[in-house]
Amino acid sequence: MKRFKGRVAIVTGAGSGIGQASAVRFAQEGASVVLVDWSDVGLAGTESLMPEGTPVMRRVMDVADETAVAELVDAVISTFGQIDVLCNNAGISGSHPPITEQDVAEWRKILDVNLIGSMLFIKHVAPYMQVRKQGAIVNTASVAGIRSGAGGNAYSASKAGVINLTQTAACDLGGDNVRVNAVCPGLVETGMTQRIFDYAREQEKAHKLGSRCELRRYGVPEEIAAAILFLASNDASYITGQALAVDGGNTASLNLPG
Numbered sequence: 001m002k003r004f005k006g007r008v009a010i011v012t013g014a015g016s017g018i019g020q021a022s023a024v025r026f027a028q029e030g031a032s033v034v035l036v037d038w039s040d041v042g043l044a045g046t047e048s049l050m051p052e053g054t055p056v057m058r059r060v061m062d063v064a065d066e067t068a069v070a071e072l073v074d075a076v077i078s079t080f081g082q083i084d085v086l087c088n089n090a091g092i093s094g095s096h097p098p099i100t101e102q103d104v105a106e107w108r109k110i111l112d113v114n115l116i117g118s119m120l121f122i123k124h125v126a127p128y129m130q131v132r133k134q135g136a137i138v139n140t141a142s143v144a145g146i147r148s149g150a151g152g153n154a155y156s157a158s159k160a161g162v163i164n165l166t167q168t169a170a171c172d173l174g175g176d177n178v179r180v181n182a183v184c185p186g187l188v189e190t191g192m193t194q195r196i197f198d199y200a201r202e203q204e205k206a207h208k209l210g211s212r213c214e215l216r217r218y219g220v221p222e223e224i225a226a227a228i229l230f231l232a233s234n235d236a237s238y239i240t241g242q243a244l245a246v247d248g249g250n251t252a253s254l255n256l257p258g
């Protein structure tokens with residue numbers, strides 16, 4: 001399938017995990033791809049996985065830095081002339097203290113990257129989509145944004161914010177045929193969750209990770225990428241403002257103990 005032939009896609013957090021898998025799949029499906037991350041090593045690794053000849057722009061930056069976001073968007077327009085897809089995927093997690101012991105600086109940092117970073121990219125990219133009356137934005141939220149318990153309180157609040165940002169941006173931009181959706185991954189093995197997986201393997205309990213999902217397993221980045229590409233493609237032309245859980249059924253049940 002070449003659903004993105006002739007299209008330009010920006011993917012943030014493209015140096016690892018879900019962003020890497022998405023960027024590679026966009027390239028495989030014909031897109032020119034703009035890779036954003038604060039790790040150049042990660043971006044080089046992602047580019048090396050792409051089909052030869054893929055038009056690629058790499059940018060090392062912090063997604064929470066508005067000046068850097070605006071400069072990147074200018075550079076993409078100068079180079080490619082258009083932006084068809086924006087994937088706001090860069091994210092960080094944090095510690096899991098009770099709210100009474102939460103460090104406020106950490107809270108602010110997580111909201112800055114996960115929520116404000118996504119807002120900044122929408123703010124600067126959307127006008128170029130509105131002018132052309134076409135565009136698709138996909139934000140990576142989390143099941144943690146739907147239910148508590150899957151992340152620390154800052155992470156969960158940031159991802160709940162991303163879901164609501166998805167809805168409000170969809171309302172603001174829908175009149176110009178710009179769609180905005182979110183994916184809410186469950187547990188996926190990536191850089192972010194590596195410590196959990198390493199520890200579980202050490203304890204020979206890796207098989208238990210994801211066992212509370214209805215599909216009884218954790219996910220892989222390519223499964224989240226497939227959902228991101230679906231929402232970014234014309235196959236989803238009548239879908240906007242939605243948050244799609246890609247979680248093996250984790251949020252489908254109450255998962256009561258016992």
Ligand code: NAD
Binds near residue numbers: 012092140
């Ligand atoms: P990852 O750590 O493998 O990838 C995240 C990437 O984002 C990294 O390459 C990192 O360098 C980059 N990044 C982080 N902060 C940045 C910043 N301020 N500026 C630029 N780049 C930055 O983790 P992942 O699991 O692939 O995470 C991708 C998204 O998926 C995140 O938004 C995460 O919250 C979300 N998510 C992950 C899981 C999971 O189980 N792995 C579950 C739900 C949601």
